[in-house]
Amino acid sequence: xxxxxxxxxxxxxxxxxxxxxxxxxxxxxxxxxxxxxxxxxxxxxxxxxxxxxxxxxxxxxxxxxxxxxxxxxxxxxxxxxxxxxxxxxxxxxxxxxxxxxxxxxxxxxxxxxxxxxxxxxxxxxxxxxxxxxxxxxxxxxxxxxxxxxxxxxxxxxxxxxxxxxxxxxxxxxxxxxxxxxxxxxxxxxxxxxxxxxxxxxxxxxxxxxxxxxxxxxxxxxxxxxxxxxxxxxxxxxxxxxxxxxxxxxxxxxxxxxxxxxxxxxxxxxxxxxxxxxxxxxxxxxxxxxxxxxxxxxxxxxxxxxxxxxxxxxxxxxxxxxxx
Amino acid sequence: xxxxxxxxxxxxxxxxxxxxxxxxxxxxxxxxxxxxxxxxxxxxxxxxxxxxxxxxxxxxxxxxxxxxxxxxxxxxxxxxxxxxxxxxxxxxxxxxxxxxxxxxxxxxxxxxxxxxxxxxxxxxxxxxxxxxxxxxxxxxxxxxxxxxxxxxxxxxxxxxxxxxxxxxxxxxxxxxxxxxxxxxxxxxxxxxxxxxxxxxxxxxxxxxxxxxxxxxxxxxxxxxxxxxxxxxxxxxxxxxxxxxxxxxxxxxxxxxxxxxxxxxxxxxxxxxxxxxxxxxxxxxxxxxxxxxxxxxxxxxxxxxxxxxxxxxxxxxxxxxxxxxxxxxxxxxxxxxxxxxxxxxxxxxxxxxxxxxxxxxxxxxxxxxxxxxxxxxxxxxxxxxxxxxxxxxxxxxxxxxxxxxxxxxxxxxxxxxxxxxxxxxxxxxxxxxxxxxxxxxxxxxxxxxxxxxxxxxxxxxxxxxxxxxxxxxxxxxxxxxxxxxxxxxxxxxxxxxxxxxxxxxxxxxxxxxxxxxxxxxxxxxxxxxxxxxxxxxxxxxxxxxxxxxxxxxxxxxxxxxxxxxxxxxxxxxxxxxxxxxxxxxxxxxx
Numbered sequence: 001x002x003x004x005x006x007x008x009x010x011x012x013x014x015x016x017x018x019x020x021x022x023x024x025x026x027x028x029x030x031x032x033x034x035x036x037x038x039x040x041x042x043x044x045x046x047x048x049x050x051x052x053x054x055x056x057x058x059x060x061x062x063x064x065x066x067x068x069x070x071x072x073x074x075x076x077x078x079x080x081x082x083x084x085x086x087x088x089x090x091x092x093x094x095x096x097x098x099x100x101x102x103x104x105x106x107x108x109x110x111x112x113x114x115x116x117x118x119x120x121x122x123x124x125x126x127x128x129x130x131x132x133x134x135x136x137x138x139x140x141x142x143x144x145x146x147x148x149x150x151x152x153x154x155x156x157x158x159x160x161x162x163x164x165x166x167x168x169x170x171x172x173x174x175x176x177x178x179x180x181x182x183x184x185x186x187x188x189x190x191x192x193x194x195x196x197x198x199x200x201x202x203x204x205x206x207x208x209x210x211x212x213x214x215x216x217x218x219x220x221x222x223x224x225x226x227x228x229x230x231x232x233x234x235x236x237x238x239x240x241x242x243x244x245x246x247x248x249x250x251x252x253x254x255x256x257x258x259x260x261x262x263x264x265x266x267x268x269x270x271x272x273x274x275x276x277x278x279x280x281x282x283x284x285x286x287x288x289x290x291x292x293x294x295x296x297x298x299x300x301x302x303x304x305x306x307x308x309x310x311x312x313x314x315x316x317x318x319x320x321x322x323x
Numbered sequence: 324x325x326x327x328x329x330x331x332x333x334x335x336x337x338x339x340x341x342x343x344x345x346x347x348x349x350x351x352x353x354x355x356x357x358x359x360x361x362x363x364x365x366x367x368x369x370x371x372x373x374x375x376x377x378x379x380x381x382x383x384x385x386x387x388x389x390x391x392x393x394x395x396x397x398x399x400x401x402x403x404x405x406x407x408x409x410x411x412x413x414x415x416x417x418x419x420x421x422x423x424x425x426x427x428x429x430x431x432x433x434x435x436x437x438x439x440x441x442x443x444x445x446x447x448x449x450x451x452x453x454x455x456x457x458x459x460x461x462x463x464x465x466x467x468x469x470x471x472x473x474x475x476x477x478x479x480x481x482x483x484x485x486x487x488x489x490x491x492x493x494x495x496x497x498x499x500x501x502x503x504x505x506x507x508x509x510x511x512x513x514x515x516x517x518x519x520x521x522x523x524x525x526x527x528x529x530x531x532x533x534x535x536x537x538x539x540x541x542x543x544x545x546x547x548x549x550x551x552x553x554x555x556x557x558x559x560x561x562x563x564x565x566x567x568x569x570x571x572x573x574x575x576x577x578x579x580x581x582x583x584x585x586x587x588x589x590x591x592x593x594x595x596x597x598x599x600x601x602x603x604x605x606x607x608x609x610x611x612x613x614x615x616x617x618x619x620x621x622x623x624x625x626x627x628x629x630x631x632x633x634x635x636x637x638x639x640x641x642x643x644x645x646x647x648x649x650x651x652x653x654x655x656x657x658x659x660x661x662x663x664x665x666x667x668x669x670x671x672x673x674x675x676x677x678x679x680x681x682x683x684x685x686x687x688x689x690x691x692x693x694x695x696x697x698x699x700x701x702x703x704x705x706x707x708x709x710x711x712x713x714x715x716x717x718x719x720x721x722x723x724x725x726x727x728x729x730x731x732x733x734x735x736x737x738x739x740x741x742x743x744x745x746x747x748x749x750x751x752x753x754x755x756x757x758x759x760x761x762x763x764x765x766x767x768x769x770x771x772x773x774x775x776x777x778x779x780x781x782x783x784x785x786x787x788x789x790x791x792x793x794x795x796x797x798x799x800x801x802x803x804x805x806x807x808x809x810x811x812x813x814x815x816x817x818x819x820x821x822x823x824x825x826x827x828x829x830x831x832x833x834x835x836x837x838x839x840x841x842x843x844x845x846x847x848x849x850x851x852x853x854x855x856x857x858x859x860x861x862x863x864x865x866x867x868x869x870x871x872x873x874x875x876x877x878x879x880x881x882x883x884x885x886x887x888x889x890x891x892x893x894x895x896x897x898x899x900x901x902x903x904x905x906x907x908x909x910x911x912x
Contacts, residue, residue: 055462174584
């Protein structure tokens with residue numbers, strides 16, 4: 001198991017290198033340059049554009065720029081300089097990482113807590129009225145994009161005279177020290193993004209859970225267990241659910257990269273301080289090292305998520321073993 | 324009384340009289356705006372505004388960033404500033420100034436007793452440092468080195484004594500005073516990032532990154548930096564050393580605190596405004612009806628319209644150097660451009676795209692700019708498709724095969740691309756209206772959408788046929804010379820005029836006679852110190868512009884702002900215009 005993990009980890013290095021080269025090429029293939037965005041400003045002249053390009057090393061051939069970046073990452077763990085923010089990429093991402101992870105974890109937790117039991121319920125009570133309602137709501141949740149759900153919630157809050165229409169805090173609490181009042185204010189804002197992002201996930205996950213439970217329920221070993229006269233509860237929890245949850249473990253692993261790209265639009269709409277909009281901005285403005293680092297982070301998370309999922313599967317499913 | 328004397332002094336100085344002013348008491352009294360609804364306020368309160376994105380740095384000269392500009396405006400001042408009502412230049416950090424009779428030497432006397440927000444005195448050294456080490460430093464990303472080189476020669480900055488600074492110009496430049504709106508920076512905080520302090524020229528860009536300690540950012544503006552929470556909020560507090568007082572002598576600003584919430588999405592900004600978390604918001608014509616409706620229904624805010632001097636009037640331009648030679652020939656023909664002007668339905672654009680919140684444009688000068696505007700309304704013509712058709716017929720551009728589209732030559736339709744920005748609230752609608760009306764005149768237009776931030780670089784690349792774009796109006800046409808002078812860096816609809824090297828002489832041989840005239844007018848006006856002669860020159864330019872239409876201006880949008888009823892003394896906040904900052908007058912009722 002340990003050798004397997006090590007082998008997988010080592011295998012990531014060439015994969016990541018190839019991904020970085022591809023990403024950098026794609027970023028470079030975009031038309032225009034970083035300095036284009038400034039041209040509309042009367043303070044900007046062509047000399048300034050040339051000076052900025054020189055200062056940032058953009059006058060060098062692309063391969064040199066890429067080589068320097070890779071070398072910096074390998075030797076100094078330096079992920080380059082954010083043109084847009086005038087500071088190292090690592091510190092820019094670091095500013096937002098905390099809230100991004102926090103919001104993602106809360107949403108993930110919310111999704112699972114709602115979706116797994118609901119999926120099981122709809123599977124066991126396939127033809128019940130409540131299950132049909134849950135299924136219907138699931139479809140609706142799937143059909144409504146998260147940003148639209150967020151906008152609807154915001155409109156609703158506004159309609160009832162609320163002031164928590166975006167961001168994570170009321171203006172007064174943004175830079176206040178932690179206190180119970182601040183926590184309450186956070187919760188008062190947090191439910192909108194959690195509900196809006198989570199709802200879409202709930203629907204998908206619920207369908208997945210339902211399908212795999214139904215799948216498992218028709219298996220021979222369930223019928224055997226039932227025939228043996230095992231109590232219903234034991235059949236469900238010990239045999240059915242444990243097997244039905246396998247595909248979800250893989251799904252959970254795959255959901256790690258959504259930390260970065262999953263919340264772009266909703267973060268813009270709800271003004272959340274997460275990494276998503278940073279990725280969008282850096283791509284649009286050709287802030288190449290920030291974009292590259294974020295794409296790499298995303299790729300890395302995907303690989304790690306896969307690995308974790310495989311390990312978790314091995315732990316959960318006795319049939320899966322790695323030599 | 325004091326105010327009038329200062330004004331008289333300034334006026335004299337502007338005319339060129341070498342008058343040395345007697346020192347006045349230090350603070351500047353802000354009075355005389357009764358017609359703008361300004362009254363004496365009371366101290367206290369917090370005012371919350373929005374920023375479209377996080378500031379990229381806190382060093383105004385290190386990054387070109389409008390969000391930083393909005394903050395910097397509250398933290399720093401220039402030597403001179405605009406009058407809120409007339410846009411005339413008046414004293415700011417400089418208490419008074421004189422211009423030598425030859426128009427080449429400007430001497431500024433600094434405001435007595437002016438202090439930085441950390442208590443250090445503002446001296447001539449700070450001004451010399453700001454201009455020499457930062458603004459004229461070609462490596463400063465948001466510096467302005469180009470404007471301090473006239474005819475290839477450097478402007479000199481000299482300290483005369485601790486409170487007097489002199490600028491010596493290689494040649495007269497009457498618009499030079501406007502450059503003095505540039506923010507003055509504290510030498511004692513920034514010298515370590517400058518060449519004078521032993522750093523490299525480019526190091527100035529690294530001063531004051533966005534995670535700088537707030538106490539490092541020192542200015543003379545109404546507010547000082549208190550804190551910055553990444554991606555969420557910038558907080559400023561009142562600068563106790565600010566140098567302005569109101570009519571009663573109460574120190575400005577009235578507000579204790581100024582907050583900027585960082586909200587990227589325009590809809591989210593409106594939501595926060597409606598929820599009462601934001602106190603003032605600049606909005607577009609498209610958002611006007613909804614907010615105005617709520618105001619009328621009793622919402623606790625007002626939506627104010629104001630005719631604009633600054634701000635970008637959209638225009639259409641035809642590429643005189645289009646790749647298709649036949650098109651280039653037609654585009655270069657003034658009769659074609661005039662014919663197409665009659666097919667531009669300005670009224671409909673103003674009514675439907677701007678919800679009526681726009682007026683007719685000037686030609687390079689905003690109609691509200693009384694100082695320079697020449698009335699060219701007549702030359703704008705009227706929307707008349709028949710007349711357009713007849714004019715095109717007269718040019719020989721006729722529909723011979725009966726498909727409803729005129730032919731530019733045998734078997735080839737008069738058809739071209741209109742490049743416009745898809746991510747703008749007004750361009751797509753304007754482009755569609757143009758496409759529609761032109762089609763009725765037998766001219767086929769294909770819409771080609773790009774991102775707004777690429778409009779100018781696309782324009783300058785020459786890879787377009789017709790373009791929908793906008794350039795801002797400024798108080799003095801001299802400031803827009805690179806746009807409107809043929810061969811200028813931004814005169815991109817006739818790129819073949821541009822000089823082989825920056826700063827060289829443009830290709831005069833390829834200029835149309837009227838372009839040559841405009842070229843000379845701009846050169847003359849740049850050095851003419853006599854105000855009435857300059858006015859005559861710029862009037863002539865506007866008429867030439869209106870008749871020959873290097874570009875065809877479409878409309879002049881109004882400024883619209885929404886403000887909570889809790890506050891008084893609101894004047895439309897123009898945005899990032901150095902030397903125009905009405906926020907110190909705002910007070911909480």
